[in-house]
Amino acid sequence: MSWKTLDDMELAGKRVLTRVDINVPMDGDTVTDATRIERIVPTIRDIRAAGGSPVLLAHFGRPKGQPNPEMSLSRLVPALEAAFDALVTFVERPSRDWIDAQAADAIILVENTRFTAMEEANDPQMAQFLASLGDIYCNDAFSAAHRAHASTAGVAHLLPACAGRLMQAELSALEAALSNPKRPVGAVVGGAKVSTKLDLLQNLVQKLDVLIIGGGMANTFLAAQGARLGASLQEADLHDTARDILDAAKAAGCTVILPTDGRVAREFAAQAPHEVLPLGPETQLEADQMVLDAGDDTAKAVEDAIAGLATLIWNGPLGAFEIPPFDTATVAAAKSAAAQTTSGNLITVAGGGDTVAALNQAGVADDFTYISTAGGAFLEWMEGKDLPGVAALMQ
Structure with missing residues (x-):
């Protein structure tokens, strides 16, 4: 380019x-x-x-x-x-x-x-x-x-x-992250809804070696595989789409990492009583239970995956990071990515409002290679669209 x-x-x-x-x-x-x-x-x-x-x-x-x-x-x-x-x-x-x-x-x-x-x-x-x-x-x-x-x-x-x-720095960073990245290249994609990031996911599975899915989006993927997740945020009308994305990833050789455990509570509030429960196709949560964050095993798996990458793109949190302790997985993964970056082992490019807020909360925003403040343009670039x-x- x-x-x-x-x-x-x-x-x-x-x-x-x-x-x-x-x-x-x-x-x-x-x-x-x-x-x-x-x-x-x-x-x-x-x-x-x-x-x-x-x-x-x-x-x-x-x-x-x-x-x-x-x-x-x-x-x-x-x-x-x-x-x-x-x-x-x-x-x-x-x-x-x-x-x-x-x-x-x-x-x-x-x-x-x-x-x-x-x-x-x-x-x-x-x-x-x-x-x-x-x-x-x-x-x-x-x-x-x-x-x-x-x-x-x-x-x-x-x-x-x-x-x-600023434009020069942004284009150079994005080109290094997605157009011509050092491999293996992976992405953390989180946030509430699959529906807002459909084009993004469909483009990324064709280009990445590893895709880590978190937040409410991950619930939709788990539910699409049979999990019953109680009152957790998820999009029932996108189960077929989620399965299609997983199939496309498999065909493209992209490893998808979904939560294997989660912090589960009965109310959406800071310091709400919660427990860490296994997640998977067999999960049967009660009607008022909600998955609000990835669990410790998932956080460890994410950290291990990040340690094996040369380039990481980050868009969206792994849980309801605004309310502790449901920021635990996001903060742990962010600190891991930052440590790999400062040691010279990883190129990290992050963008999106929630992402920047989450990285600031983890205290690591300054340690990432590049943080985009561009919002919609950052997303559309990652979706493979011409700007x-x-x-x-x-x-």
Whole structure:
């Protein structure tokens, strides 16, 4: 796979139209988590160091194609200035003449791209307008790369285009994890429902050596094999699909690891009374019993499997990690993966909101090789789908 980076572009004296993701959580006018802003700092710094001027394009919230003062990017100027240690000039209705009148190294922030319906429609007129504002297009918003919008795809076809530092890191990490991985390669896929990750599972079993399934998803697979799991979360209408995925994995030579035991409780609450019980096709739980986490034998099997891998992709927890002690298996597996990574034996790439939260809870997020904050784009990449924002950089 080949895409240009900032290193391939002549940036001196150029206005660099830079698509970023600064869709950060806020409480009033205070940014409560600046991670997404912090992650674009290297791109902004490198553009300015090379003599260019970043013109930032971004969306914020879901304004549904209409201006909405509560979703104005002007509210983010103080947080951006703090992160960049530089002035940020906000503009509601830019023109090229106005932009060219600004300082040669100015950081310019254009109002929310989604304040018009033309953005999400990838309207050619809007793409042409955006292209008129810059000399080079730089996409640093992998998290929006699965959207074919004017600011993520349309404009990229109209200007010399490249990936920013965050996009570059994301694409390199994902390519190393799935497109051209060191083998054996495995994945932990967890979370509540099979239905949200059908395409993902069907793609992964064709590419992996080991697939570890956890969380509520695992219940559906166990129930499909005959287990009666009481009040456990599972999707009865997907039993045939679960069996098909297991058959496809077998045909492709992918080993699937399902829980062989679980932490079982009668209420979904922190520190609920629970017991560790064996799980398998013969399991017969009582009507009010719920499997809320993988058990100790399963956690050990997962750790052993991870120890045999060269590359691990992680998406989703192994249990109801938000409520102790049902975070036990997730934390144990995460610490094992982190230890293998820091010792140089394993490449680990993780993504998805619950995943990041779980790894933070385990205290190991900084030990993974790469953690994606991209959410939907990360999932669609793992599903094997083409991402319009990435495809546009491959011209």
